[in-house]
Amino acid sequence: MRLEANCLSYAYPRRPPCIRRVSIAVEGGEIAFVLGANGSGKTTLLACFAGARRPTAGTVLLDGRPLRAFSPRERAKRIGVVPQFHDAAFSFSVEDAVGLGRAPYVGLFSRPGREDRLAVERALAAVGLASLRRRSMSHVSGGERQLAWIARGLAQGAQCLLLDEPTAHLDPQHEHTVFAVVRKLAGEGAAFLVASHHPETALLYAANVTFLQHGQVLASGPPLETITSDILSRAYSMEFRIVTGSDGERAVVPRIRRDETRTAEA
Amino acid sequence: MMPPSRRRSSVVLYALPVVLAFAALFFGRYGGSVSEAFRSLFSSGGSDLLRSLIFHVRLPRTLAALVVGADLGAAGAVLQGLFRNPLVDSRILGVSSGASFGACLAILVSGGALAVQTSAFVFALIAVAVVLAVGWRLGATPLALLLVGVAVSAFFDALLGLVKYVADPLSKLPAITYWLLGGLSGTQESNLAPLLILSGIGLAFLVLVRWRLNVLTLGDEEAASLGVRVRPLRVAVVLAASLLVATSVSQAGMIGWIGLVVPHVARAWVGSDHVHLIPASAALGGAILVVLDTIARTVLPSEIPLGILTGLLGVPAFLVLLVVYVRTQGGTR
Numbered sequence: 001m002r003l004e005a006n007c008l009s010y011a012y013p014r015r016p017p018c019i020r021r022v023s024i025a026v027e028g029g030e031i032a033f034v035l036g037a038n039g040s041g042k043t044t045l046l047a048c049f050a051g052a053r054r055p056t057a058g059t060v061l062l063d064g065r066p067l068r069a070f071s072p073r074e075r076a077k078r079i080g081v082v083p084q085f086h087d088a089a090f091s092f093s094v095e096d097a098v099g100l101g102r103a104p105y106v107g108l109f110s111r112p113g114r115e116d117r118l119a120v121e122r123a124l125a126a127v128g129l130a131s132l133r134r135r136s137m138s139h140v141s142g143g144e145r146q147l148a149w150i151a152r153g154l155a156q157g158a159q160c161l162l163l164d165e166p167t168a169h170l171d172p173q174h175e176h177t178v179f180a181v182v183r184k185l186a187g188e189g190a191a192f193l194v195a196s197h198h199p200e201t202a203l204l205y206a207a208n209v210t211f212l213q214h215g216q217v218l219a220s221g222p223p224l225e226t227i228t229s230d231i232l233s234r235a236y237s238m239e240f241r242i243v244t245g246s247d248g249e250r251a252v253v254p255r256i257r258r259d260e261t262r263t264a265e266a
Numbered sequence: 267m268m269p270p271s272r273r274r275s276s277v278v279l280y281a282l283p284v285v286l287a288f289a290a291l292f293f294g295r296y297g298g299s300v301s302e303a304f305r306s307l308f309s310s311g312g313s314d315l316l317r318s319l320i321f322h323v324r325l326p327r328t329l330a331a332l333v334v335g336a337d338l339g340a341a342g343a344v345l346q347g348l349f350r351n352p353l354v355d356s357r358i359l360g361v362s363s364g365a366s367f368g369a370c371l372a373i374l375v376s377g378g379a380l381a382v383q384t385s386a387f388v389f390a391l392i393a394v395a396v397v398l399a400v401g402w403r404l405g406a407t408p409l410a411l412l413l414v415g416v417a418v419s420a421f422f423d424a425l426l427g428l429v430k431y432v433a434d435p436l437s438k439l440p441a442i443t444y445w446l447l448g449g450l451s452g453t454q455e456s457n458l459a460p461l462l463i464l465s466g467i468g469l470a471f472l473v474l475v476r477w478r479l480n481v482l483t484l485g486d487e488e489a490a491s492l493g494v495r496v497r498p499l500r501v502a503v504v505l506a507a508s509l510l511v512a513t514s515v516s517q518a519g520m521i522g523w524i525g526l527v528v529p530h531v532a533r534a535w536v537g538s539d540h541v542h543l544i545p546a547s548a549a550l551g552g553a554i555l556v557v558l559d560t561i562a563r564t565v566l567p568s569e570i571p572l573g574i575l576t577g578l579l580g581v582p583a584f585l586v587l588l589v590v591y592v593r594t595q596g597g598t599r
Contacts, residue, residue: 052487076493083488090347090483090538103481104493109474111541156492 001028001063001159001191003049003079008058010044017056018044019215024193026208028159031182031192033202033223036212037236042195043084045212046162049193050081062160076104080153082146084164091138094148098123101155116155123154127181143167143174147181160191168197179205199227199252211235227252279535279546283332283553290328290560291320295567322455330453331559332552333465334518335528337510339551342525343532343543344472344507347483348500349408356511356525359411359504360418364393365515367422370429370442377441379452383460383516390512393418398501406497407486411504447571448519450559461517468509472544475503479540520573523580524551530587 004025011017019041026032034042047053048060051067060067062078070078080101092100101123102116112120124130127147132140137148146166153161163182167175175198182192183205196202202209202223209226211218213235219226232240232252239255292303296319306316341356349358356362368389372382397414404410433439472479481489482500489496514521528551529543535550536542555572558579562570 047487050487050491052490071493072490072495073493076491079491081488081491083485090350090352090533092480092538096480096539100481100484100492103478106477108478108499111477 001078001189002026002061003160003191003193004061005045005048005055006059006061008045008048008055008060010041010048010053011056017215019048019055019212021058022210022212022215022217024210024217024220026160026191026193028189028191029186030207031186031194031205032208032210033206034193034195034210034212035197035199035202035227035235036218040212040235041215042212043164044215046081046164046193046195049162050079051075052081073104077157078159080156080158080161082149082153082161082163082166084166084168091136093133094129094135094137094140094144095120095124095133097137097148098129098151098155101152104156119155119157120151123151126154126185127151141174142170143177146170146178150178150181150185154185154190159189160193161185163192163194165195165197167201175201199232200250203227203250203252276536276542276546280549283336283549283556286553286556287328287332290331290556291324293560293564294319294324295564326455326458327450327453327559327563328556330450330458330461330517331555333461334450334514334521335524335551335553335555336469336548337465337514337551338521338524338555339528339532339547339549340469340472340544341507341510341514342551343529343540343547344479344503345525346529347479347540347543348503348507349412350483350485351408351412352530353526354412355522356507357419357522359397359415359508359511360393360422361390361508361511362515362520363419363422363426365390365512366446366520367426367429368392369445369516369519370426370433373441373445374429374433374438377438379457382445383457386516387512389422390508390515393422394505394508394512398504402497402501406500408500411500444571445519446573448521448573448576449562449569449571450518451563451569453517457517461513464509464513468506468513469548471506472503472510475499476540476544479503479544483538483540518572521555521576522573523576523584524555527580527584527587528554530584534587534590 002025006023008019008022009017010019022045034045036042044053048055051072062070067075099112099116099120102112102119105116106112124133127150129144129147129151132144137145140148150161167178170178179201186192206223208221209223210220211226211231218235219231229240229242241253241255243251243253245251292300296316303316303320306313307320338356345356345358346352346354365386369382369386372385397411397418400414401411404414430439430442433442478494478499481492481494482496482503486496529547532543532546532550536546558572558575562572562575
């Protein structure tokens with residue numbers, strides 16, 4: 001399983017391109033991160049991978065075959081999307097929400113059958129939500145909700161999951177619960193492409209990091225080579241320092257002078 | 267997938283309209299007591315007139331109430347899901363306004379019952395055609411359809427105002443006003459067939475695609491990522507819901523609140539999964555309208571317009587629901 005973009009560009013109608021000649025790839029068993037400032041094109045890039053937006057130039061290849069050659073249904077059986085947030089007007093049970101992932105397998109006029117229910121059960125077990133299956137999605141924690149959307153992707157049969165800032169509003173514990181599951185699933189062969197604001201999370205979990213800036217690739221490679229103070233400073237237009245702890249753990253610290261923070265407090 | 271306790275209560279839910287419709291046959295202004303009606307139906311000694319009244323007047327009317335209620339309940343549930351908005355009701359797409367204008371125009375020009383019904387239906391379809399044509403160009407997103415629907419509604423309301431303005435205040439205007447208040451008094455055996463057939467088509471389609479409707483309650487991009495072709499599906503569902511609304515409005519005039527309140531009650535009963543929600547909304551809508559119509563035709567010497575009754579009873583019911591909902595959910599979100 002390999003999902004790749006070659007020299008991908010995308011422009012919204014009557015606008016300058018917001019993604020320019022981006023090449024990036026993710027393979028089965030791998031977690032790849034896309035980092036970059038707000039508006040750098042992360043979400044649009046994921047939308048091109050999801051087939052929701054058609055690139056204006058360049059191609060997206062799924063196992064060497066152009067993504068456009070897949071029907072929406074065939075594509076959905078291979079690529080799953082985990083939304084950043086989800087404003088449900090009405091809330092489903094966890095089980096039913098995960099069951100929506102069976103849409104590519106269920107005919108227009110039919111309902112999920114035995115096989116679909118089994119797939120949902122397997123997906124719930126894989127992310128550790130089996131005990132919450134009947135709980136309403138509005139009564140589970142943010143982290144559990146993200147896990148449910150990941151399970152929905154698994155129920156889709158997707159071997160590649162696109163995560164758009166999956167832990168943007170999760171506390172550290174929940175963030176790491178979600179990524180522990182992601183790492184476990186990657187170990188079982190799934191591919192993850194994660195758009196994120198957190199370089200530190202990428203340091204912990206990513207096999208590969210791509211920095212986007214103004215829609216172009218600023219840097220890409222293993223996290224230790226790409227998440228450097230130099231690249232971070234350029235990506236986010238502010239100073240950073242990488243601090244290494246006694247156990248080799250790394251932290252990304254913004255360099256802000258004391259008097260600046262005090263002004264902010266005042 | 268439904269826990270067993272829910273399964274038992276859903277038996278009650280689907281028995282409700284059947285039992286109530288059967289009971290409604292024994293109530294009426296003519297023939298006095300319920301026991302008399304019972305005798306005329308089940309023993310040879312009863313009144314033939316009453317029996318024929320039950321079969322040829324009350325039965326068609328009760329059927330019409332059942333079907334119109336089911337139409338409005340199901341359409342309301344579908345549209346709320348489609349627009350991802352709990353405040354949407356069956357009037358949202360301009361279909362009702364189109365139908366009202368059509369009916370009143372026909373009353374103004376001729377006044378025959380068939381002409382009124384046909385004209386209402388035709389203008390309802392014109393309204394939804396405009397909404398879909400313009401909405402499609404805007405990407406057929408829920409917001410686009412909603413905005414165009416509001417605009418088309420307003421346009422037909424203005425036309426309706428014009429019709430009222432030029433209508434003869436002594437003969438035509440009261441007829442228009444009465445029609446707009448809604449009611450099933452015009453129901454006859456002869457005009458039941460189109461109602462049953464068109465409602466049957468619309469309801470059957472929605473019941474068949476009901477699992478897919480769950481996918482449409484997600485955002486467009488999310489639904490598309492699940493391999494669903496969102497725009498055609500949404501248009502087909504809008505057409506089916508509009509068919510139900512157009513059919514019921516041309517049969518019964520403007521009956522508000524059913525399409526808004528019933529889906530909420532149904533949701534509290536069976537949950538948000540459209541697999542259960544659509545049939546439940548249809549069953550509850552039918553049951554409630556049968557009760558209201560029986561009240562409308564029996565309580566006072568002359569009919570109470572249904573639109574007034576649904577408002578008088580629907581609004582308090584809605585407020586009670588709202589309070590219960592906010593208490594149990596812990597917020598107005």
